[in-house]
Amino acid sequence: MVDATHGPDAHAAEFPDVELYHPRSWWTRYVFSQDAKVIAIQYASTALAIGMLALVLSWLMRMQLAFPGFLTFIDAAAYYQFITMHGMIMVIYLITALFLGGFGNYLIPLMLGARDMVFPYVNMLSYWTYLLAVLVLVASWFTPGGPTGAGWTLYPPQAILSNTPGQESGIVLMLVSLILFVIGFTMGGLNYIVTVLQGRTRGMTLMRMPLTVWGIFIATVMAMLAFPALFVACVMMLFDKLLGTSFFMPALVEMGELLPHDGGSPILFQHLFWFFGHPEVYIVALPAFGIVSDLISTHARKNIFGYRMMVWAIVIIGALSFVVWAHHMYVSGMNPYFGFFFAVTTLIIAVPTAIKVYNWVLTLWRGDIHLNPPMLFALAFIVTFVNGGLTGLFLGNVVVDVPLSDTMFVVAHFHMVMGVAPILVIFGAIYHWYPKITGRMLDNTLAHLHFWVTFLGAYLIFFPMHYLGIMGVPRRYFESGDISFQPPSAHDLNIFITVMALIVGAAQLVFVFNLIWSIRHGKPSGGNPWRATTLEWQTPETPPVHGNFGRELPVVYRWAYDYSVPGAAEDFIPQNQPGTNPPHSEAPKKRRGAKS
Amino acid sequence: MSDPAVTHTDPQPGLTGFVSDWSSDKTAFKTASWGKAMIWIFLLSDTFIFSCFLIAYMTVRMSTTEAWPNPSEVFALEIGGVHMPLILIAIMTFVLISSSGTMAMAVNFGYRRDRVKTTVLMLLTAALGATFVGMQAFEWTKLISEGVRPWENPWGAPQFGSVFFMITGFHGTHVTIGVIFLLLMARKVWRGDFDTGKKGFFTSRKGRWEIVEITGLYWHFVDLVWVFIFALFYLW
Numbered sequence: 001m002v003d004a005t006h007g008p009d010a011h012a013a014e015f016p017d018v019e020l021y022h023p024r025s026w027w028t029r030y031v032f033s034q035d036a037k038v039i040a041i042q043y044a045s046t047a048l049a050i051g052m053l054a055l056v057l058s059w060l061m062r063m064q065l066a067f068p069g070f071l072t073f074i075d076a077a078a079y080y081q082f083i084t085m086h087g088m089i090m091v092i093y094l095i096t097a098l099f100l101g102g103f104g105n106y107l108i109p110l111m112l113g114a115r116d117m118v119f120p121y122v123n124m125l126s127y128w129t130y131l132l133a134v135l136v137l138v139a140s141w142f143t144p145g146g147p148t149g150a151g152w153t154l155y156p157p158q159a160i161l162s163n164t165p166g167q168e169s170g171i172v173l174m175l176v177s178l179i180l181f182v183i184g185f186t187m188g189g190l191n192y193i194v195t196v197l198q199g200r201t202r203g204m205t206l207m208r209m210p211l212t213v214w215g216i217f218i219a220t221v222m223a224m225l226a227f228p229a230l231f232v233a234c235v236m237m238l239f240d241k242l243l244g245t246s247f248f249m250p251a252l253v254e255m256g257e258l259l260p261h262d263g264g265s266p267i268l269f270q271h272l273f274w275f276f277g278h279p280e281v282y283i284v285a286l287p288a289f290g291i292v293s294d295l296i297s298t299h300a301r302k303n304i305f306g307y308r309m310m311v312w313a314i315v316i317i318g319a320l321s322f323v324v325w326a327h328h329m330y331v332s333g334m335n336p337y338f339g340f341f342f343a344v345t346t347l348i349i350a351v352p353t354a355i356k357v358y359n360w361v362l363t364l365w366r367g368d369i370h371l372n373p374p375m376l377f378a379l380a381f382i383v384t385f386v387n388g389g390l391t392g393l394f395l396g397n398v399v400v401d402v403p404l405s406d407t408m409f410v411v412a413h414f415h416m417v418m419g420v421a422p423i424l425v426i427f428g429a430i431y432h433w434y435p436k437i438t439g440r441m442l443d444n445t446l447a448h449l450h451f452w453v454t455f456l457g458a459y460l461i462f463f464p465m466h467y468l469g470i471m472g473v474p475r476r477y478f479e480s481g482d483i484s485f486q487p488p489s490a491h492d493l494n495i496f497i498t499v500m501a502l503i504v505g506a507a508q509l510v511f512v513f514n515l516i517w518s519i520r521h522g523k524p525s526g527g528n529p530w531r532a533t534t535l536e537w538q539t540p541e542t543p544p545v546h547g548n549f550g551r552e553l554p555v556v557y558r559w560a561y562d563y564s565v566p567g568a569a570e571d572f573i574p575q576n577q578p579g580t581n582p583p584h585s586e587a588p589k590k591r592r593g594a595k596s
Numbered sequence: 597m598s599d600p601a602v603t604h605t606d607p608q609p610g611l612t613g614f615v616s617d618w619s620s621d622k623t624a625f626k627t628a629s630w631g632k633a634m635i636w637i638f639l640l641s642d643t644f645i646f647s648c649f650l651i652a653y654m655t656v657r658m659s660t661t662e663a664w665p666n667p668s669e670v671f672a673l674e675i676g677g678v679h680m681p682l683i684l685i686a687i688m689t690f691v692l693i694s695s696s697g698t699m700a701m702a703v704n705f706g707y708r709r710d711r712v713k714t715t716v717l718m719l720l721t722a723a724l725g726a727t728f729v730g731m732q733a734f735e736w737t738k739l740i741s742e743g744v745r746p747w748e749n750p751w752g753a754p755q756f757g758s759v760f761f762m763i764t765g766f767h768g769t770h771v772t773i774g775v776i777f778l779l780l781m782a783r784k785v786w787r788g789d790f791d792t793g794k795k796g797f798f799t800s801r802k803g804r805w806e807i808v809e810i811t812g813l814y815w816h817f818v819d820l821v822w823v824f825i826f827a828l829f830y831l832w
Binding site: 021022118119120121186189190193194197198199200201202203204205206207208224225227228229231232233235236239243244245246247251260262263264265268271272275556 | 618619620621622623624625628629630633634637638640641642644645647648649652655656659660661662746747753754755757758762766798799800
């Protein structure tokens with residue numbers, strides 16, 4: 001919709017390119033930088049660093065489950081703190097921040113042919129607010145009582161009751177940190193959205209954007225609409241905790257004492273939380289979808305199959321994910337009739353998702369597949385995502401979900417679908433774009449080692465968990481003790497999972513080493529090592545300098561997927577190369593003709 | 597197709613125009629600058645925040661076990677011996693809506709590059725906004741002195757006070773930020789920063805007259821939100 005106000009100024013809507021802020025000192029160039037690429041690296045480094053903490057926490061939890069009492073410093077309270085912090089850090093501070101703050105900042109301006117984000121100053125503030133949120137979160141380890149142990153969903157009333165670990169100050173810092181994260185993200189998100197809508201280069205139509213940008217764009221739109229619910233839930237719970245209000249707190253007797261709360265609704269929190277929480281799943285999944293499409297197309301040297309379908313599937317998944325949230329609440333005591341509606345919408349999401357999976361597979365079909373690290377991770381993503389998605393069909397149905405609720409089956413499901421799968425894409429994307437960011441390749445042998453241990457290890461961790469879950473092993477239990485329905489094999493399996501988790505975790509240290517070592521010692525990559533079409537590979541300098549594209553912005557003449565075009569000199573045609581190539585809508589027809 | 601997809605330059609009406617705008621290059625909103633696109637998207641996000649607050653309030657109002665106090669009586673004032681329900685809220689609403697009118701006029705004169713009138717109207721808007729916040733402070737003081745607290749109140753459901761302080765506080769914060777922003781921008785208009793293209797302190801971007809309209813969009817939004825708060829909290 002066109003904005004109807006036509007002031008004399010409105011016609012000058014296009015800025016004379018970007019009035020870029022030119023840094024004059026080391027501080028403004030590398031620390032308080034307004035360059036999206038530097039901000040991206042800051043975001044990514046912070047996210048990976050805090051993610052390592054969450055990884056260590058998962059080790060500690062697994063140690064406790066397999067060898068109870070072996071690590072004496074893990075008591076029940078510490079265990080719940082580990083669970084809570086592991087979940088919250090991984091979902092929000094690692095994956096969301098890395099996909100949107102990291103890849104979003106780096107790739108959106110470069111892929112769209114822009115000099116920078118549209119509001120570089122606000123973009124900088126976004127990172128520093130995010131960093132503050134992370135620091136507040138970490139600070140909760142150093143307060144009396146430690147961080148909150150309420151579980152990453154922070155359900156009231158137990159989140160603020162006196163026997164929950166971290167109820168002294170951990171929960172307050174957690175909520176404040178989330179509020180800061182939302183504020184910081186909003187500043188970044190405005191940048192990503194407006195850059196995509198209003199900051200593209202000449203010739204770059206929406207339907208010529210690489211799917212990576214589509215995924216990040218729609219995920220950001222969703223985040224801008226879903227994070228408000230989290231914000232409101234956090235504010236209200238903060239008031240419940242600090243001011244003694246009763247938004248989420250019903251009348252309760254605790255330790256024989258009637259609490260001063262009265263008349264609140266715990267389910268209201270669950271609705272608010274999951275109105276954020278479910279879109280959040282797709283906020284981390286959609287960028288992964290987009291990136292994986294580009295990785296597959298580039299490394300299979302084939303155009304993406306069904307580009308338009310892919311775009312619409314992203315948009316439809318984004319829209320549908322706002323009407324499925326209560327499938328997380330089948331056992332919450334909400335009106336049972338809601339279950340039917342939410343089960344139906346949940347299962348409908350499988351349709352656009354399946355379209356995407358088919359299109360990835362059809363892109364691979366008869367492609368010239370290069371099994372280099374990015375491609376390996378992309379392939380691993382597809383199988384992992386299908387796997388996690390299938391168990392999602394189980395849990396989406398009310399009658400199947402009810403017995404499986406709060407078992408290891410759920411843990412296995414969401415780790416497969418929104419833990420392992422997006423992280424595999426993050427790895428693939430780092431292997432793919434690291435040469436552009438640093439000008440050097442990551443070490444290939446270490447990359448293969450990292451891949452195989454991570455991929456196979458992740459399956460060995462989470463496959464057995466499905467089985468444990470079906471046997472009824474509950475999640476979030478500090479120790480299972482002598483529970484008669486669990487055969488001894490369940491515990492053996494637990495030990496096996498723990499050993500695998502330790503090995504997979506160690507493999508990530510190889511990855512971190514590779515990241516650091518290759519900055520200096522990696523093989524020089526040149527500007528376009530993967531022979532890719534998108535604009536970020538066509539920059540005059542590698543790594544791209546401030547302003548990205550030198551004197552002239554690139555002009556886009558084609559879509560992002562002109563690989564192996566019949567009759568072309570090379571097996572890829574960059575987006576900014578003029579020529580008489582058929583437009584993409586007719587390309588498949590010609591290709592079929594050429595084949596037969 | 598060797599040309600880049602540079603499509604039309606003149607806006608077309610209706611659905612055709614919508615489709616051709618969105619399938620063109622560079623920008624999807626042909627007449628909106630970056631700043632204006634930004635504020636619309638921000639306001640959309642902020643709408644979700646206020647919606648969540650209001651829906652949460654309505655849920656709590658229905659779930660609470662005690663009776664909800666009658667807002668008409670709680671917010672009544674005795675003026676000259678006459679008992680007037682909701683009189684203060686009515687005046688506040690009138691003031692805020694009037695400020696939207698002065699803001700709209702400021703935007704109009706902004707596009708005519710009329711520095712004096714724009715400044716005066718923006719200051720007037722800020723003054724009305726400050727009046728609104730002042731009356732809200734009076735309202736808070738009155739309720740607090742009558743024993744309303746976030747956790748209890750003398751008349752019924754304790755959530756009444758919680759919701760009241762939370763929602764009016766959040767809205768009042770928005771108005772206050774708007775007032776501060778109006779004052780800052782009025783100063784820039786008065787100095788003529790937008791005629792000389794003086795660069796912003798932090799951003800090193802040139803100031804543009806359009807910021808008056810962006811401020812205005814925010815202001816109208818805050819005003820609109822108040823209408824919903826008025827209807828759903830005070831009148832229900």
